[in-house]
Amino acid sequence: MSPDPQAIRQRLRLSLLDWYDKAARDLPWRVAPADRQRGHAPDPYHVWLSEIMLQQTTVVTVKPYFETFLRKFPRLEDLASAPLDQVLGLWAGLGYYARARNLHAGAKALASRSTFPRDVAGLLEIPGIGPYTAAAVAAIAFDQPVVPVDGNVERVLSRLWKIDQALPAAKPVFRTQAAKLADPHRPGDFAQALMDLGAGVCTPRKPNCLICPLQDLCQAYQADEAESYPKKQSKKAKPRRFGWAYVIVTPDGLVVRRRPDRGLLGGMLEIPGSAWHDDPTQATFAPPHWLGLEHRWVYGENIRHVFTHFDLQVCVAATRILHRIELPDHQVLALSETGAAALPRVMRKIIDSGLEALKAHQGG
DNA sequence: TATCCGTGGAC
DNA sequence: TGTCCAAGGAT
Incomplete structure (x- = not known):
C-alpha cells in the first residue's frame, strides 16, 4: 500500500x-x-x-x-x-x-x-x-x-x-x-x-x-x-578588477560625487577615481586634472572589496588642499556627516584608508 | 534564460 | 586565501 x-x-x-x-x-x-x-x-x-x-x-x-x-x-x-x-x-x-x-x-x-x-x-x-x-x-x-x-x-x-x-x-x-x-x-x-x-x-x-x-x-x-542537497549548477569564477581612488580633503570636507542612479552602487556617493579595469596595467595613477599638478599625495593601504560578480582592488591616494573648491558634478561632504551619507561600504573603506594615510604623514 | 546587483560571516 | 551563500528582483 x-x-x-x-x-x-x-x-x-x-x-x-x-x-x-x-x-x-x-x-x-x-x-x-x-x-x-x-x-x-x-x-x-x-x-x-x-x-x-x-x-x-x-x-x-x-x-x-x-x-x-x-x-x-x-x-x-x-x-x-x-x-x-x-x-x-x-x-x-x-x-x-x-x-x-x-x-x-x-x-x-x-x-x-x-x-x-x-x-x-x-x-x-x-x-x-x-x-x-x-x-x-x-x-x-x-x-x-x-x-x-x-x-x-x-x-x-x-x-x-x-x-x-x-x-x-x-x-x-x-x-x-x-x-x-x-x-x-x-x-x-x-x-x-x-x-x-x-x-x-x-x-x-x-x-x-x-x-x-x-x-x-x-x-x-x-x-x-x-x-x-540542494543540487546546484556550478558558478563562473569571479574576475578581479583594478582601479585608483583619490581622497581629497578640503577645508570643508571630502570631495565626493553621485553615481548614476542605475547599475552598480546606483544613486550612491563615491570617492573620485578611475574606472575599474580588468587589466591591472590600465589602472594608473592619474588624479583629477582639475586639481592641478602641484599636489603632494600620500598613499593609503590598498583596498580589496568583493562584489557579487567581481573582486575589486583599489589603490588609494590622498591629499589635503588648503583652498575651497567648487566643482560641477561633485560635492563636498563634511567629515562629520559621512556617517549619515549614502556612502557604500567600499567607499568607506577607501575613505578610511586615505584619512589614515594623511594622519600618518602629518608633520612628517 | 542569463546577467547584474553588496556585504559579511562561516568554514 | 578561497568558497559558499543569505527571507531575490529587475532587466
Missing part, C-alpha cells in the same frame, strides 16, 4: 507547526505564534519592510537596519514622504542599493492606495516586490494560503523530497512542490516555520537532522545524503 501524499503533507504541516510553536525565533518584525493565535496580526508595513531588507541578507545584518528605519519612519507614510537621499543614507552598508530605491518607490505606491494589497497579485504591482516577497507578505501579514519560496524553502524541499534537479533551473519544480504544502489554517506561521527550520536546523552545511521535526519524512536524511 503506497503512502497517501496528502496525508504525508498533513503530517508535515502538523509536525512543523508544532515545532515552530516551541522554537520560533523572536524577531522584531514578527508576532510570536502564541500571540498570533490570540488574534494579534503583524503590521503589514513592518512585514514588507523586513522582507525587502531580508532579500539575500541575513537576519543578524538586517536587525539594526530594521530598528533604525522604524525609528526614523514609524509609519509607511513617513517613509513615502522622506527624501530619497535620506533613505539611501540609512540603507548605506546593507548592499543591493536598488532595493533602497525600490523601497522608496514602493512606499509611495503603497501610501497612495487606500489599503495595503492583501494578495499576491496586488503585491506584485509594487516596486521591489517579486514572487518571493509577494508570497511572504501575503502569507505572513494576511494569512493567505501561499508558500513563499526562498533559499531556505528550496533547501528544505530538496531534502524532504530528495529533488535531484539542479538550481536555479529547477525553480519551477520547487514552486510547484511548495504550493502543494500551503497550510490552510496557519499560512503565515507555516511560512515562517519553514524559514526558521532552514535557518537553524536544515542548514546548508552540517544540517542538524537529529533534532529536525521532519526527520522521519525526509528522504535525503533517510539516504544519509542531506548535506548534498
Whole structure:
C-alpha cells in the first residue's frame, strides 16, 4: 500500500507547526505564534519592510537596519514622504542599493492606495516586490494560503523530497512542490516555520537532522545524503578588477560625487577615481586634472572589496588642499556627516584608508 | 534564460 | 586565501 501524499503533507504541516510553536525565533518584525493565535496580526508595513531588507541578507545584518528605519519612519507614510537621499543614507552598508530605491518607490505606491494589497497579485504591482516577497507578505501579514519560496524553502524541499534537479533551473519544480504544502489554517506561521527550520536546523552545511521535526519524512536524511542537497549548477569564477581612488580633503570636507542612479552602487556617493579595469596595467595613477599638478599625495593601504560578480582592488591616494573648491558634478561632504551619507561600504573603506594615510604623514 | 546587483560571516 | 551563500528582483 503506497503512502497517501496528502496525508504525508498533513503530517508535515502538523509536525512543523508544532515545532515552530516551541522554537520560533523572536524577531522584531514578527508576532510570536502564541500571540498570533490570540488574534494579534503583524503590521503589514513592518512585514514588507523586513522582507525587502531580508532579500539575500541575513537576519543578524538586517536587525539594526530594521530598528533604525522604524525609528526614523514609524509609519509607511513617513517613509513615502522622506527624501530619497535620506533613505539611501540609512540603507548605506546593507548592499543591493536598488532595493533602497525600490523601497522608496514602493512606499509611495503603497501610501497612495487606500489599503495595503492583501494578495499576491496586488503585491506584485509594487516596486521591489517579486514572487518571493509577494508570497511572504501575503502569507505572513494576511494569512493567505501561499508558500513563499526562498533559499531556505528550496533547501528544505530538496531534502524532504530528495529533488535531484539542479538550481536555479529547477525553480519551477520547487514552486510547484511548495504550493502543494500551503497550510490552510496557519499560512503565515507555516511560512515562517519553514524559514526558521532552514535557518537553524536544515542548514546548508552540517544540517542538524537529529533534532529536525521532519526527520522521519525526509528522504535525503533517510539516504544519509542531506548535506548534498540542494543540487546546484556550478558558478563562473569571479574576475578581479583594478582601479585608483583619490581622497581629497578640503577645508570643508571630502570631495565626493553621485553615481548614476542605475547599475552598480546606483544613486550612491563615491570617492573620485578611475574606472575599474580588468587589466591591472590600465589602472594608473592619474588624479583629477582639475586639481592641478602641484599636489603632494600620500598613499593609503590598498583596498580589496568583493562584489557579487567581481573582486575589486583599489589603490588609494590622498591629499589635503588648503583652498575651497567648487566643482560641477561633485560635492563636498563634511567629515562629520559621512556617517549619515549614502556612502557604500567600499567607499568607506577607501575613505578610511586615505584619512589614515594623511594622519600618518602629518608633520612628517 | 542569463546577467547584474553588496556585504559579511562561516568554514 | 578561497568558497559558499543569505527571507531575490529587475532587466
